[in-house]
Amino acid sequence: MVEFSISNARYTYVHDQKYPSENADMHHIILRRSGSKYIFVYASALLVLACAIYLYFLEEKSISLVYYSLLFDIFLVKLLLRKPVNKESVVIMPAFGVQLETHYMSGKVVRCFVPIDKILKPVLLECVTPVTCYWTLSLIVREESEMVLVFKNLRPPIKMLVHVWKALCAATDNKEETCTHAK
Amino acid sequence: MGANDDDPRKHRILMVSDFFYPNFGGVENHIYYLSQCLLNLGHKVVVATHAYGNRSGVRYMTGGLKVYYVPWRPFVMQNTFPTIYGLLPIIRTILIRERITVVHGHQAFSTFCHEALMHARTMGYKVVFTDHSLYGFADVGSIHMNKVLQFTLADVTQAICVSHTSKENTVLRSGLPPEKVFVIPNAVDTSMFTPAVDRPKRSEQIVIVVISRLVYRKGVDLLVEVIPEVCRIHPNVRFIVGGDGAKRVRLEEMREKHSLQDRVEMLGAVPHAQVRSVLIRGHIFLNSSLTEAFCIAILEAASCGLLTVSTRVGGVPEVLPDDMVVLAEPDPSDMVYAIKKAIYMLPKIDPQDMHNRMRELYDWNDVAKRTEIVYDRALKCSNQKLLERLSRYLCCGAWAGKLFCLVMIVGYLFWQLLELWQPADDIEEVPDFTLPQNCDEEILENTQ
Numbered sequence: 001m002v003e004f005s006i007s008n009a010r011y012t013y014v015h016d017q018k019y020p021s022e023n024a025d026m027h028h029i030i031l032r033r034s035g036s037k038y039i040f041v042y043a044s045a046l047l048v049l050a051c052a053i054y055l056y057f058l059e060e061k062s063i064s065l066v067y068y069s070l071l072f073d074i075f076l077v078k079l080l081l082r083k084p085v086n087k088e089s090v091v092i093m094p095a096f097g098v099q100l101e102t103h104y105m106s107g108k109v110v111r112c113f114v115p116i117d118k119i120l121k122p123v124l125l126e127c128v129t130p131v132t133c134y135w136t137l138s139l140i141v142r143e144e145s146e147m148v149l150v151f152k153n154l155r156p157p158i159k160m161l162v163h164v165w166k167a168l169c170a171a172t173d174n175k176e177e178t179c180t181h182a183k
Numbered sequence: 184m185g186a187n188d189d190d191p192r193k194h195r196i197l198m199v200s201d202f203f204y205p206n207f208g209g210v211e212n213h214i215y216y217l218s219q220c221l222l223n224l225g226h227k228v229v230v231a232t233h234a235y236g237n238r239s240g241v242r243y244m245t246g247g248l249k250v251y252y253v254p255w256r257p258f259v260m261q262n263t264f265p266t267i268y269g270l271l272p273i274i275r276t277i278l279i280r281e282r283i284t285v286v287h288g289h290q291a292f293s294t295f296c297h298e299a300l301m302h303a304r305t306m307g308y309k310v311v312f313t314d315h316s317l318y319g320f321a322d323v324g325s326i327h328m329n330k331v332l333q334f335t336l337a338d339v340t341q342a343i344c345v346s347h348t349s350k351e352n353t354v355l356r357s358g359l360p361p362e363k364v365f366v367i368p369n370a371v372d373t374s375m376f377t378p379a380v381d382r383p384k385r386s387e388q389i390v391i392v393v394i395s396r397l398v399y400r401k402g403v404d405l406l407v408e409v410i411p412e413v414c415r416i417h418p419n420v421r422f423i424v425g426g427d428g429a430k431r432v433r434l435e436e437m438r439e440k441h442s443l444q445d446r447v448e449m450l451g452a453v454p455h456a457q458v459r460s461v462l463i464r465g466h467i468f469l470n471s472s473l474t475e476a477f478c479i480a481i482l483e484a485a486s487c488g489l490l491t492v493s494t495r496v497g498g499v500p501e502v503l504p505d506d507m508v509v510l511a512e513p514d515p516s517d518m519v520y521a522i523k524k525a526i527y528m529l530p531k532i533d534p535q536d537m538h539n540r541m542r543e544l545y546d547w548n549d550v551a552k553r554t555e556i557v558y559d560r561a562l563k564c565s566n567q568k569l570l571e572r573l574s575r576y577l578c579c580g581a582w583a584g585k586l587f588c589l590v591m592i593v594g595y596l597f598w599q600l601l602e603l604w605q606p607a608d609d610i611e612e613v614p615d616f617t618l619p620q621n622c623d624e625e626i627l628e629n630t631q
Contacts, residue, residue, distance in 0.1 A: 009609075126241040126613075130254050131272040133241075133280065135611070158611050 006160055010034075013160035015167075025092040025171070027164045029156045031085060041080045045073040085153045090164055094171040098139070100150055118142050122150070122168035124161060137161045139168070194558050195227040195282055199274075199299040200289035201262050203232040203250065207455060209479055210290050210315050213369055215244075220551030222246045227615065229281050231274070233263045233295055247616055251277055255295070265294040267590065268597055274302045275601060279610045285558050287311045288335075291318065291328065291353075297335045304338050304572070305594045309561040312336060313343040314353045317476045317497050329356045330580075334587050337575045340561040343367050343554070345477040346498030352476070358579070367553045368501070370545040371482040378488030378534035379463035389420045389526055392465035392489065394453060395472070395480060397428035402471030402494060407433050408515035409471070411441040413522050420526070421446050425453040425461050462487040467525050473513055475499050481508065486541045488534020492518070492525045504544075507537060569595055 004015040009032070016026040052069035055061045084105040091099040097115040104110075120140040127136050135158045138147040150164065198218060202210040218228040223246070234240075234252040242250045253273055258264040278286070286303040288296035291314050300310050312335065319325040336342060336357040342364045344350040350364050391413075395401040410422055424434060424447060431449075438447050453461055462468065468484030470493040477498045481491045485507050493499050495510040502508070509528070511521035569591075576587040 128240045128251055128253060128273070130269075131276075132605075133251070133273065133276050 004163075006163075007032075008157060011154065011156045011160065013156060013163065015163060023093065023095070025094075025167055027090045027092070027167065028087055029089075029151060029154050029160060030087045031154055038081065041077060045076055048073055048076075088151050088154050090150055090168075092167055092171045098168065098171070100148070100152075102153060112148070114139060114141065114148060116172065119168075119172050122165055122172065123147075124158070124165055135161055137165055137168075190225070192559075193225050193227070194555070194562070195284045196221065196229070196558065197278065197281065197283045197286045197303075198228060198230045198289065199232070199286060199296050200230075201233055201257065201293040201295045202290055203230055204244075205235055205238065206261060209369070212479070213313075213315065214289055215248075216370070216372065216547045217551055217554060218248050219246055220547045221554070222248060223548070224551055224555060226555070227281075229277070229283070231277055231295075231299065233257055243616075249281075260292075262293060263295040263298075265298065267298065268594060270295070270298045271302045271305075271594070271597055272601060272605075274299050275306060275598070276610055278303065278306065278308060279607050280613050282612055283308065285309050285311060285561060287313065287558075289313050290315050291332050292316070297331060300335050300339065301591075301594065302598075305591065305598050307566060309340045309558075309564065310338075311341045311343065311557060311561055312339045313345075314349060315345060315476060317349060317352045317474050318356060320356065330583060332357045333579050333583070334576070334590075337579055337587070338572050339363070340564050341365065341557050343557060345369050346501045348498040348501065349476040365553075365557050367550055367557070368545070369477050369479050369482070370547045370550050371479060371486050371541065372547065373486045373538065373542045373545065376459050376462070376483045376486035376538075378538050387419070389417070389467065389529065390423060390465040391420060391467045391469050391492075391522070392423045392425070392462055392484070393469045393471075394425040394458060394461060395470070397424075397426050397430045397434065399430065400473055401428075402473045402513060403428075403430035403433060405471040405473075405494070405513060405515060405518060406469075407437045409469075409518045409522070410434075410447060411437060411443065412515065412519045414441070414443055414446050416519070416523070417526065421448070423448045423450065423461065423465060425450040425458075427452040458483065459487060462489060465489055466529055467492060467522070469522070470494065470499070471513070471518065472496060472499070478502055482541065482545060486538055486545075488532070488537045490525050490529060490532050492521050494518070504540075507540075 003017070006013045012030045012032065014028045014030065016028065048069050049066075052066045056063060056066050085102060086105050087103040089101040089103070091101065093099070094116065097113055098119065100112045100114070102110045118141050120142050122137060122139050125136050125138055127134055134155050136155075137150040139150060141148055198214050200210060200214060202208060203214055204211055214230065218230060221228050229249045229251065231251045231253060234254045234256070239252045239254045242252065244250060253270075255263045255270070277283070286300060286308050288300045288310065290296060300312060303310050318328065320329065333356075336359045339359070342353065342359060344353050344364055344366055345368055347366055350361070350366050353359065354361050354364060393406065397403050413420055414422075434449065438444055438449070450461065462484055466489060468481060468489040468491045470478060470481055470491065472478065472494055473496060475497040478493070481493055481499070481502055484491050485503055491503060491508040493508060493510055494513040496513060500510060509521045509525045511517040573588050573591060576591060577584040579587055
């Protein structure tokens, strides 16, 4: 089994060439768990609860403050630590299509299949939000107005995305770009 | 890799403004043409502006000009909602990923520009500002805007104005030392504005063209007095009025009152692509603006071979040579006299000769080369620490100075926080695309 991988602080990219006959090609992006985020969120939730309890017992505010703070804590934890994603994979089968998988920490896997003849082109795009700008890999799909994001939850760096993009281009039989790129 | 990486003399410029395509106007045109000419000179140019409706994200224009339409909504007169520190993360991201060396802001009345320049200075980048308009000193709006301008320009590296009058105005409003201000006039695309091959004969009818936004600033009230008088004195003169705006109603009323429907033609809003076709129908171009830092409209008219009659306001006297323009005070009788003088001068005018002279005088490539000199000068300026820069803000006023210092200090702290939260190394740099020369032609061939 041949494996090629790149990693940085947050993500690890693994290219699984399990089937060298090119019937299937797998690319995985694995998120590195960072304990600090959990500690931060639980610590702030605890702080909020502690403040509410202090206010109730010592300053004699009403008990509803404690209930509200508990609700707020649950909301905060749900928002920041919701449905943690462990890994996202792309399985490229040149004869059939491309399967996009999302593996969650709980063991649940969500899969999405795109037939090969529906894919017009895989593209690397820059997405701009009000606070940042990042690269994404998307598939332009025939007869659909929306593009299909390959990595729906994770934001791996461009140097990892380029390998997946090249593999997708080769599989969908697209010519390389006529305009030259730097790398 | 573009030529950029090898040549340290080539700059990587970020143009920031609220005003860019698909919106249309003088500032937008200026940024676009300047960017294209700078790209031709081998520099890298990126434009950042706010999103226009659905147009949001990264777009590429001719020549590989990259435009970031940042999804912040405009709130009044095309300006982004001012949040002081809201733009810091996205501007920082753009500056790092594009490896920018100089930030160039346009137009004093642009909140996006002011905020971006402030953040660029906080992060230590060299900053150049271009002012395109003249503003007053007396009314409440102007006073507040001048204060904001004072803040932004207190620490700008270099400034550019489009005329000497504009330089005087900017220096007085902002308290900037005059040595820091360069004067680089606008230019005109003379290849697009060429004279007509065959023109209507002067002996039959003389046609006077007016194309402008029909608003108070552009002197429409003067036109309402001048047009009937000219039509009365010169029976062979016709007017063509292009443009739209709040004051259009007054012109329509004037037409009705003096029964000039057959002598005054109202075209409504004229798209910029059709301006030339309207201009070549005339012999004289009339500009009645009450204030103008520079006037590109008269350049376009002169390039098409029209003789210009204009009000002597702002930077207008600096634009054309004396034999191509007749100036008048912004007073109806003086303007009527000027039109009479222009009609008398008409036989001596050769449109093609005028066009050739304009080609020599005004060229966007020349503007780009002069701007390059400003960038070179800006990069030679020393890097200053925060404390040294704060002293410049303190001079802005008794209370204002202290407030500005506070704003800069809080901005600096935000920046340091961002550096910890999202280190610069995490932001990937974008590879430079070099489009081959014939890329556009190939795409056209494939689609046909």
